[in-house]
Amino acid sequence: MSDALLWTALADPHRRAIVALLLERPRPVGEIVEACGLSQPGTSKHLKVLREAGLVRVRQDAQRRVYALDPGPIAELDAWLAPYRTLWNTSLDALGDRLDETAPDTSEKPAPKD
Amino acid sequence: MSDALLWTALADPHRRAIVALLLERPRPVGEIVEACGLSQPGTSKHLKVLREAGLVRVRQDAQRRVYALDPGPIAELDAWLAPYRTLWNTSLDALGDRLDETAPDTSEKPAPKD
DNA sequence: CCAGCATATAACTGTCGAGGCATATTTGAT
DNA sequence: ATCAAATATGCCTCGACAGTTATATGCTGG
Incomplete structure (x- = not known):
């Protein structure tokens, strides 16, 4: 839908x-x-x-x-995100200076802020 | 931000x-x-x-x-999504075929805890 | 400087959604 | 049957936002 x-x-x-x-x-x-x-x-x-x-x-x-x-719709979100994921995988080097803004230790725990 | x-x-x-x-x-x-x-x-x-x-x-x-x-913010979205990704790994792995997660060679940032 | 194109901003309006209170509805206990 | 607890719905107000037209700003060529 x-x-x-x-x-x-x-x-x-x-x-x-x-x-x-x-x-x-x-x-x-x-x-x-x-x-x-x-x-x-x-x-x-x-x-x-x-x-x-x-x-x-x-x-x-x-x-x-x-x-x-219900994980279904969030999977839809992931699907929506998929095309963009390739984008930042490939252009990571070119735009990398802009990407390292987040602290390097933010991927440890599943603690969604906000 | x-x-x-x-x-x-x-x-x-x-x-x-x-x-x-x-x-x-x-x-x-x-x-x-x-x-x-x-x-x-x-x-x-x-x-x-x-x-x-x-x-x-x-x-x-x-x-x-x-x-x-600019791929940066969309990467943030992906980071937000990460905790939920584990959720549909366990419950409905039928759609889980797209989850390469973030690329394994992004040694720049520590990979999400998988 | 002036004319003209491309884009941004201002001012205004209508709609939508968030949040509150009061109330209805459902369920369980006595 | 009645009451209390837990949750949903209706009604209302207010602020935020999308969309419009009119106008301002910026850039370039002559």
């Missing part, structure tokens, strides 16, 4: 934070609310956007709704 | 189209205007957003301004 939903979903920093949270483990809404410091309805809305983008799925457990990450 | 600019820049479909155009080759503004079917000022505004996100650079050639893609 159109990846417009995917991009708009990930465009919001709160939603990226939620996605990062769910990368660690599935969580009920309450935990997510507390983690991202938003109101519960606001968080629910973000979760709805993420659901409609296919980024998360819900499992019902008593009154709780446990949200979990 | 903050990747918020990067995400918001790529959130717009016209801007993604421009980025795709510049992947093929650098282009002056006129070409981009014609390609994405927007007004010239509108296109210029999008280019400004892409510039401020670091996604494109400009080279002045007489009256023309030739825009070219």
Whole structure:
């Protein structure tokens, strides 16, 4: 489908934070609310956007709704990225002076900031 | 810089189209205007957003301004994506055939922890 | 300097989305 | 049946942003 939903979903920093949270483990809404410091309805809305983008799925457990990450759409993102990856692999030398901006130790832990 | 600019820049479909155009080759503004079917000022505004996100650079050639893609920020996107890549390695390796990950010979930067 | 092309900026408008509060809905417990 | 807990939805406001037209800026040749 159109990846417009995917991009708009990930465009919001709160939603990226939620996605990062769910990368660690599935969580009920309450935990997510507390983690991202938003109101519960606001968080629910973000979760709805993420659901409609296919980024998360819900499992019902008593009154709780446990949200979990769905890797599919993120794989789509990776596919979108693929053509560009060749670009910086090949032109790494030419533009390398611009590329070494990030600290060399940023690839150790899966700790998405933001 | 903050990747918020990067995400918001790529959130717009016209801007993604421009980025795709510049992947093929650098282009002056006129070409981009014609390609994405927007007004010239509108296109210029999008280019400004892409510039401020670091996604494109400009080279002045007489009256023309030739825009070219800068792979740096897209590499940041790839870095953001990295933790999630492991996720679909484990769960659905059906689409995992494209994951050469970052090139193995990029000894310049320590390879993502695989 | 002047004319003309190519691009950027300004000012304005309409739309969309984020965030808040109040409320509805669903589920479990007593 | 009733109540409480957990989550979703409706309504509202406000600010951000895309897109337009008109105008300014910059560059080049004559």
